[in-house]
Amino acid sequence: MEPILMKGNEVLAQAAIFAGCRQYFGYPITPQTEIAAYMSRQMPKAGGVYLQAESEVAAINMVLGAGAAGGRAMTSTSSPGLSLMTEGISYIAGMDIPCLIVNVQRGGPGLGGIQPSQADYWQATRALGHGDFHVMVFAPSSVQEIADLVPRAFDLADQYRVPAMFLMDGSLGQMMEPVAFPDKPADPGALPEKPWAAVGNGGKRPNNILNSLMLKAPVLEASVLERFDRYEAIKQELCEYEAYRTGDAQIVLVAYGTTARIAKSVVDEARKEGIKAGLFRPVTLWPYPYEPLSRLSARCFLAVEMSMGQMVEDVRLAVNGRAPVHFYGRTGGMIPRPNEVLERVRALAKDPSGKGADR
Amino acid sequence: MNTIFKKTAGLTDVQTHYCPGCTHGIVHRLVGEVLEELGVLDRTVGIASVGCSVMAYEYFNCDMVQAPHGRAPAVATGVKRTLGRDSVVFTYQGDGDLAAIGTAETVHAATRGENITVIFINNAIYGMTGGQMAPTTLPGQVTQTTPNARNVLTDGFPIRVMEMLATLDGVAYAERVSSGDIPDIQKAKRAIKKAFTCQMEGKGFSIVEVLSTCPTNWGISPSESMEWLQTHMTRQYPLGVFKDVTETGVFPVLTDNPMDL
Numbered sequence: 001m002e003p004i005l006m007k008g009n010e011v012l013a014q015a016a017i018f019a020g021c022r023q024y025f026g027y028p029i030t031p032q033t034e035i036a037a038y039m040s041r042q043m044p045k046a047g048g049v050y051l052q053a054e055s056e057v058a059a060i061n062m063v064l065g066a067g068a069a070g071g072r073a074m075t076s077t078s079s080p081g082l083s084l085m086t087e088g089i090s091y092i093a094g095m096d097i098p099c100l101i102v103n104v105q106r107g108g109p110g111l112g113g114i115q116p117s118q119a120d121y122w123q124a125t126r127a128l129g130h131g132d133f134h135v136m137v138f139a140p141s142s143v144q145e146i147a148d149l150v151p152r153a154f155d156l157a158d159q160y161r162v163p164a165m166f167l168m169d170g171s172l173g174q175m176m177e178p179v180a181f182p183d184k185p186a187d188p189g190a191l192p193e194k195p196w197a198a199v200g201n202g203g204k205r206p207n208n209i210l211n212s213l214m215l216k217a218p219v220l221e222a223s224v225l226e227r228f229d230r231y232e233a234i235k236q237e238l239c240e241y242e243a244y245r246t247g248d249a250q251i252v253l254v255a256y257g258t259t260a261r262i263a264k265s266v267v268d269e270a271r272k273e274g275i276k277a278g279l280f281r282p283v284t285l286w287p288y289p290y291e292p293l294s295r296l297s298a299r300c301f302l303a304v305e306m307s308m309g310q311m312v313e314d315v316r317l318a319v320n321g322r323a324p325v326h327f328y329g330r331t332g333g334m335i336p337r338p339n340e341v342l343e344r345v346r347a348l349a350k351d352p353s354g355k356g357a358d359r
Numbered sequence: 360m361n362t363i364f365k366k367t368a369g370l371t372d373v374q375t376h377y378c379p380g381c382t383h384g385i386v387h388r389l390v391g392e393v394l395e396e397l398g399v400l401d402r403t404v405g406i407a408s409v410g411c412s413v414m415a416y417e418y419f420n421c422d423m424v425q426a427p428h429g430r431a432p433a434v435a436t437g438v439k440r441t442l443g444r445d446s447v448v449f450t451y452q453g454d455g456d457l458a459a460i461g462t463a464e465t466v467h468a469a470t471r472g473e474n475i476t477v478i479f480i481n482n483a484i485y486g487m488t489g490g491q492m493a494p495t496t497l498p499g500q501v502t503q504t505t506p507n508a509r510n511v512l513t514d515g516f517p518i519r520v521m522e523m524l525a526t527l528d529g530v531a532y533a534e535r536v537s538s539g540d541i542p543d544i545q546k547a548k549r550a551i552k553k554a555f556t557c558q559m560e561g562k563g564f565s566i567v568e569v570l571s572t573c574p575t576n577w578g579i580s581p582s583e584s585m586e587w588l589q590t591h592m593t594r595q596y597p598l599g600v601f602k603d604v605t606e607t608g609v610f611p612v613l614t615d616n617p618m619d620l
Contacts, residue, residue, distance in 0.1 A: 025437065051436070054463055057433075058430070061430040061464070063437060065406075065435060065437020066440065068434070068438060069441040073437065095425070198422035198424050200402035200404060201401055201422055204401075207421060209424075211416050212425065213413060
């Protein structure tokens with residue numbers, strides 16, 4: 001299709017409809033409400049379900065039910081709402097129900113603010129609910145990338161029966177950019193069958209039971225191990241990143257989402273000053289692209305985030321002590337300015353050990 | 360040989376884990392019989408909740424989904440909205456699940472007029488966790504967490520769910536029945552059948568509260584439990600129909616679109 005100018009949140013919603021999503025459940029919270037508003041207008045036209053739940057707790061459980069019944073279902077929220085959804089996400093993971101969960105992050109903790117943030121990285125990649133599980137985490141950094149990743153996320157979720165999450169931020173959700181959608185939207189009726197779904201046994205097969213209760217420890221352990229085998233397969237298939245001017249880079253900035261756009265402009269500015277800088281941008285945060293990041297032989301790394309430093313721990317795991325890993329971040333809804341980051345890059349160009357405060 | 364009695368096809372052959380004298384088994388059978396008689400087992404999805412009936416997913420002979428504690432009406436909403444009007448979706452929930460942790464999900468599924476059927480077991484105690492105070496525990500009732508009996512000054516009052524839900528426009532049918540004796544059990548079955556029929560006709564939210572026993576955690580014998588149910592529980596929770604608009608349904612117009620619920 002011809003490119004059109006659209007807001008990130010609305011692109012996400014339209015991309016989901018084009019990907020065959022026909023069940024959306026949500027609850028209003030800034031800065032993602034445009035997704036719900038768009039769905040409330042467009043989902044009925046597509047013959048799908050839009051429902052405003054009484055809470056994020058209810059919304060995620062409606063997604064659980066719709067996904068259990070074989071629907072391509074999703075919800076969207078922002079940070080405080082995501083915290084409320086973690087119970088349901090854990091059950092969804094334990095019942096192997098594919099779905100899409102969108103977190104357009106805002107500053108925290110608590111009610112926090114409504115400005116952009118990346119402070120839910122740990123929650124998304126480490127602790128999205130109780131128990132041993134992961135979800136696939138996608139972190140687009142442009143409006144077009146939102147449109148490109150949404151169908152991929154739904155397809156992989158179905159293929160592996162593992163929920164997918166979009167970790168965005170208020171800036172990406174609110175910005176307008178040109179976007180081109182696929183020429184041929186997916187036909188919900190032509191998606192791969194889900195023989196495990198609870199749709200009524202039709203009098204033809206044993207009952208399908210979706211359940212996460214396993215009181216016998218060896219049975220529960222076996223189910224978790226089987227799920228982790230699937231996680232290993234996902235790691236083989238899904239490792240998305242962008243490496244920008246990293247070939248000869250002596251300072252590699254590592255950033256995702258909105259901060260990656262800032263870091264990219266800093267790299268260009270630094271190069272103009274003769275500093276060999278590059279950008280490594282993870283697109284998937286789980287699985288994290290440890291291996292390609294570990295291959296870079298820079299003199300030092302600088303993680304740039306809208307948090308007090310969360311992803312920087314994954315950078316350190318990837319670099320594994322071979323070079324210093326530094327951090328620069330703003331939090332509470334503040335966005336790092338290019339000149340602030342550039343100052344750090346200039347200092348690291350002089351002294352890669354980065355003596356002095358990392359923030 | 361003439362068959363004079365057989366188990367309902369609505370239940371599996373799995374042996375239940377319920378205690379002697381508990382009436383969960385009776386209510387399971389009533390639900391199974393109704394689903395069989397209505398001929399809908401093949402298009403029914405049941406939602407099991409958390410509590411003593413958590414393993415209902417092994418007992419009902421239909422597709423089943425196990426919901427987080429209190430969230431069964433939200434899960435049922437997701438299932439029903441996805442499968443459409445031809446499906447039959449029910450939840451089976453205890454008093455702690457439905458009237459404490461799941462109050463919001465219950466009230467809002469009801470007020471939306473969600474076309475699902477809720478089977479609500481009220482035995483005035485938390486059974487699965489060993490007999491703590493429930494939202495429906497009677498004033499003066501001793502439980503593990505009200506060792507000196509429920510004192511309304513500190514523990515508050517019990518909640519009457521049917522009376523509360525009857526005020527909501529989305530509720531087509533709300534009846535409280537008892538599993539205390541044979542006539543009451545027969546009435547309970549009629550109520551359950553009416554509730555499912557209401558759903559199949561797209562008339563709105565239907566709920567049947569069944570007063571039940573818990574001899575194990577009440578600390579009395581099964582026969583004493585039946586007695587206690589009929590004397591004490593029915594005083595706090597009067598039996599009867601609290602809402603019935605199953606003739607007209609709760610919605611102004613019904614369309615022919617099967618996705619319009």
